[in-house]
Amino acid sequence: MVSFLEFEKPVAELERRINDLRTLSDAGDVDVVDDIIRLEKKLANLLESTYGGLSAWQKTMVARHPQRPHLEDYIGGLIEEFTPLAGDRGFAEDPAIIGGLGRFRGRSVVVLGNQKGRDTESRLKHNFGMARPEGYRKAIRLMQLADRFNLPVITFVDTSGAYPGIGAEERGQAEAIARSTQTCLQLGVPLISTVVGEGGSGGAVALASGNRVIMFEHAIYSVISPEGCASILWRTSDHAEDAANALKLTAQDLKKLGVIDRIVGEPLGGAHRQPTDAVTSLGDAIAESLQELQAMSADELRRDRREKFLSLGSAGVA
């Protein structure tokens, strides 16, 4: 059962009516097949018009949808022989970032991503995908492992941000993020970063400074959450919707600004409606991006990344 977002109420209503008719039809009481076909067509149109014109705030809701595919779906659907690797070798294992070895379409790779968790228990275990320094230090360790064995790195970013807590600060959250970003930029192997749900601030950059940055159609990527921005600039989080618009955090905005390279379309009504299709489309985009980078040497890959990020400034300053 799909759970509905506020703006999807008309969709929910229509789906309920279709289900009711189906029940009637199954009971064999009346012939309602034509009605069902008509309503299903209407539903498709409604989904298309609703999802074709989502506002930045609505996209934020979709990006955070509790049923949106999560890391386990991407790993499950795209990575064979996944072998999780744990720990930062300094202090702890951070389950907010999962990483390991595996095979992507036949090719050995290192995979990293945020794990948000699905139910209360797993959300708590994975700290809602908010990493502590150890998560970033594990990421650094695995990226360097990839570099040594000439394996491409694929990251799946889905986090509201790095965890703001006493222990995290004490153990150098800022330094861990900075080094993780630096490691992304130093790699002599291809790094494909995908923002699949929320890309929240520095905690996302630390895994997303890749040769190619790919985003889902309804994913968001932002310097600060709309709520956080609103509470600072408008002095109340009630203005989150205004902040979402002002921040230009949608995949479409980011593509226009040259920050990301590619947008992957989602199934009608969002990735959570057809998770398998969404995962496959993303896999295709990753494969194509890897293909583009295949012939590049380590130096060329580094240069490619440098030029990409240096160019994200004023014209002529790079």
Added chain:
Amino acid sequence: MNWMRDYVRPTLRAVFKRSDDSEEVKWHSCKKCGQMIYRRDFVAAQYVCPQCDHHERIGPQERFDALFDEGVYQLIDMPRGMDDPLKFRDKKKYADRLKESRSKTDRQEAISAATGKLAGQRTVIAVQDFAFMAGSLGVGAGDAFLVAVREAIAENAPFVMFTAAGGARMQEGILSLMQMPRTTVALELLREAGLPYIVVLTDPTTGGVTASYAMLGDIQISEPGALIGFAGPRVIEDTIREQLPEGFQRAEYLLEHGMIDMVVHRHELRDTLAGIISLLIDQRRAGGDLPLLANASSGA
């Protein structure tokens, strides 16, 4: 062409400075202990309170004046970059906030940089100005950082960065966030050139600035008492609903937790920087390996 900045504004400033004679500007009240300090003494003490040692926040000009030999330096020309790339507006237009900050600080952006000699060694120093939109890192500040690093490379000079910021500049959205990897790339170029990168963390340095170039120094120095962290104290308190321990996220706390090399009093800063730079570039200056044994040079 910086005729406006280099000539007209200083002259205007000099005219207005005459009003400094009023009682109000003659005295400074320490923001920490409340001690009244004769302003001229306060300036001579590099804005450090003689009573409680509180290090007042200072801007680029004060830093440059105090650090470069005889106070002689050349400001590095900064490009006039893109303003307000997102046409951002909250309660107020970002374009107007920028304009205000520019007229208030007499500066184009939150980072200024200069080149000159520090104890005889050519050095590039960049300073983040908290008075300019909380020192926040946007495209313009990122441009300035990059230009300063390029200048250091061109002059074969060490790069010293004084950080002070609330974080990334929200009003530039994702483009401000992208200055984190962008400045990190700049540091890769500096590293490849074999030049030292020394960070001096000053009060306060938080957010995306701490989580990028502020924590990537070859040497990490902090001024006493500076607040340094990723998340701001209020955000943490709101998240964990607990009061924070005494001295949390202060320079001394970071030193204790192994996050920085040293905490240095402002009065010692110039000598410390000069000493570290001289030690780091020793081999570079000698142009190769120095003989460690007295007779090694005789070719034995």
